[in-house]
Amino acid sequence: MSFRTIEWRDNKVVMIDQTRLPGEEIYNEYSDFKSVAEAIRGMVIRGAPAIGVAAAMGVALGACDIVADTYDSFFRQLCNVCDILAKTRPTAVNLFWAIERMKRVAEANRDKKLDMIREILKKEAICVEEEDLAICKAIGRHGATLVKDKATILTHCNAGGLATAGYGTALGVVRAAHETGKSIQVFADETRPWLQGARLTAWELMKDNIPVTLISDNMAGWFMKKGEIDLCVVGADRIAANGDTANKIGTYSVAVLARENDIPFYVAAPTSTFDLAIESGDDIPIEERHSREVTHLQGYPVAPEGIRVRNPAFDVTPARYITGIITEKGVVTGDYNRQLRRLVDK
Numbered sequence: 001m002s003f004r005t006i007e008w009r010d011n012k013v014v015m016i017d018q019t020r021l022p023g024e025e026i027y028n029e030y031s032d033f034k035s036v037a038e039a040i041r042g043m044v045i046r047g048a049p050a051i052g053v054a055a056a057m058g059v060a061l062g063a064c065d066i067v068a069d070t071y072d073s074f075f076r077q078l079c080n081v082c083d084i085l086a087k088t089r090p091t092a093v094n095l096f097w098a099i100e101r102m103k104r105v106a107e108a109n110r111d112k113k114l115d116m117i118r119e120i121l122k123k124e125a126i127c128v129e130e131e132d133l134a135i136c137k138a139i140g141r142h143g144a145t146l147v148k149d150k151a152t153i154l155t156h157c158n159a160g161g162l163a164t165a166g167y168g169t170a171l172g173v174v175r176a177a178h179e180t181g182k183s184i185q186v187f188a189d190e191t192r193p194w195l196q197g198a199r200l201t202a203w204e205l206m207k208d209n210i211p212v213t214l215i216s217d218n219m220a221g222w223f224m225k226k227g228e229i230d231l232c233v234v235g236a237d238r239i240a241a242n243g244d245t246a247n248k249i250g251t252y253s254v255a256v257l258a259r260e261n262d263i264p265f266y267v268a269a270p271t272s273t274f275d276l277a278i279e280s281g282d283d284i285p286i287e288e289r290h291s292r293e294v295t296h297l298q299g300y301p302v303a304p305e306g307i308r309v310r311n312p313a314f315d316v317t318p319a320r321y322i323t324g325i326i327t328e329k330g331v332v333t334g335d336y337n338r339q340l341r342r343l344v345d346k
């Protein structure tokens with residue numbers, strides 16, 4: 001990869017600052033868990049798998065700073081660290097998945113010296129990052145089989161290397177198809193209001209010389225109707241047991257337009273994005289973000305002062321619109337209730 005989203009370096013967490021892209025490629029260093037929590041909340045790092053990695057590293061940083069004589073006191077304080085990290089963003093389940101994984105590792109090693117537990121947690125966080133990269137590559141391999149030579153792929157938001165430990169989920173499929181020599185191109189929705197498509201997807205694909213064309217969100221349907229889009233591939237923040245999928249606001253519209261125009265619509269996500277405890281998308285918590293993201297563009301007002309605003313950051317695409325879910329363990333189509341459980345047990 002031509003950039004690094006997040007890494008553990010010399011007992012610090014280093015992240016590319018996604019609030020500054022594409023203008024500046026700046027790497028921030030974090031040495032305490034509270035500033036990692038702030039980075040997640042403020043979208044320095046974003047994208048479901050990437051915030052999972054950041055949370056795991058945040059827990060490991062927090063563990064280093066805990067002063068305790070006993071395991072019980074250590075674990076109580078570690079739970080407090082976890083609670084603070086868990087309150088940063090509500091929708092992407094990978095955040096909670098990673099935090100739970102770190103807690104379980106601490107518990108499984110409770111009989112060890114505290115310094116040893118701190119070391120084990122650090123290794124586990126690095127492992128979450130390394131595994132995510134391998135998972136994205138596997139998603140890419142499975143997804144690439146669905147992409148024909150000369151295909152034009154529409155994507156929404158950024159489900160790329162920047163949203164993961166590297167390589168990406170939806171963009172992992174794109175990268176893998178490109179690497180196998182297929183002559184593909186991407187149409188990137190700009191993704192109002194935070195512009196993940198314009199600022200991040202466009203940036204990372206251009207950096208890797210993958211052909212990309214930027215469109216505003218309201219152009220997607222027109223290009224589909226004109227026959228210029230062959231398939232849609234998007235990421236996911238949480239997938240309920242029945243396959244309903246929460247992803248960046250606007251994904252639902254893309255899925256409905258794809259159905260209307262007979263275009264396959266795929267979701268690419270690791271199985272850590274499944275939340276099988278939730279039966280349907282109706283129960284997925286949807287983050288509402290600050291109105292300023294809608295009223296301002298890069299600090300400039302684009303709406304009258306005082307206007308009432310709604311700003312849900314995600315929507316839920318009902319499973320019936322999803323042609324298939326591409327995971328690291330393979331592609332599932334239809335009967336998601338049974339298939340998703342089967343995949344998790346695989």
Ligand code: MRU
Pocket residue numbers: 046047048049092156157158159160163164168169170196234235236237247248249313
């Ligand atoms: O608000 P964001 O930028 O964190 O939202 C990100 C998305 O919706 C992505 O599509 C999703 O997390 C999948 S990332 C591989």
